[in-house]
Amino acid sequence: MLCVSPFIFDVIFALIKDHPTFHNNSQNSQVPVSIQLAVMLYQLGHYSNGASVDNVARMAGIGEGSVHNFTKHCFCAIKSLHDVFVRPLTEEEKEQEKRWMEKHMGFGGLWREGYLMYDGTIVVLYAQPGLDGAAYYTYKANYGINVQIGNTPSNLQIVDYSTGHTGLAYDVSAFEYTTAYCFPELLFRGEEFAWADLAYRASPHLVPIHKQPTSSLDYNTYFDCNVSSFCV
Numbered sequence: 001m002l003c004v005s006p007f008i009f010d011v012i013f014a015l016i017k018d019h020p021t022f023h024n025n026s027q028n029s030q031v032p033v034s035i036q037l038a039v040m041l042y043q044l045g046h047y048s049n050g051a052s053v054d055n056v057a058r059m060a061g062i063g064e065g066s067v068h069n070f071t072k073h074c075f076c077a078i079k080s081l082h083d084v085f086v087r088p089l090t091e092e093e094k095e096q097e098k099r100w101m102e103k104h105m106g107f108g109g110l111w112r113e114g115y116l117m118y119d120g121t122i123v124v125l126y127a128q129p130g131l132d133g134a135a136y137y138t139y140k141a142n143y144g145i146n147v148q149i150g151n152t153p154s155n156l157q158i159v160d161y162s163t164g165h166t167g168l169a170y171d172v173s174a175f176e177y178t179t180a181y182c183f184p185e186l187l188f189r190g191e192e193f194a195w196a197d198l199a200y201r202a203s204p205h206l207v208p209i210h211k212q213p214t215s216s217l218d219y220n221t222y223f224d225c226n227v228s229s230f231c232v
Contacts, residue, residue: 002038003045013037016077031062036070043071048126086158088187089115100154105226114207116159116187116194117230118150118180120171138167146174150187150194153230160187171199180205195227 002009016022017033024030043056057064089097097115101107107114122144129136129143136143144167150160165174180187180194184205187194196208198215209215209224 002041004041009037009041015081016074019077019080021073021076031066031070037074039067039070040074043067086161089159094192097152097154105230110191113191114193114195115152116150117153118148118175118178118194118196118200118206120146120148120174120199122167123147135166135168143167148174148178150178150180172201175200197228
């Protein structure tokens, strides 16, 4: 019902429970943090009418204003953890990723220097926006926002991301607003680079799979299949 496992729920709860937003100087204490988190996760795990404030309030037996407040409190606490989890890797963490690439993918030599992978995803909107709505129309016949994500292959830890482009934007264009493109020195040293699919353009710090006609060559096909196996 909450779309997360009990373990994940407990981890999130432990990370946010002591945030100041859940505490006040009033004689009336707030609703327990675990309840506020459960209400927020329930709403995030539903879509359309199921995610409406009215439906969530009725399910939880609380007022509609409480749904807004619980969501605001939880998001405030979670956002405060942003820089703890979304950050450049240390040299030791990079080396762990490179060893993983070498062990699990068989990429040795300079190829092991590719320790990140980039891809775009669409955050689907409920309906067409009223302003410039056509710009949000995606190839999947819905409306959404393009989000670029750079993560590690071994555990999918997010290291870099970019938001703000509409669903109509191509990945190659949206990528130009990531840290990897604008400030590559923050993520890459020496021969380090990131992997990507064929929607991206090759650069000194980005290696995509091949496009036609070169993708038809046997050795390129083998290379592309291996890269595609973890760039999903």
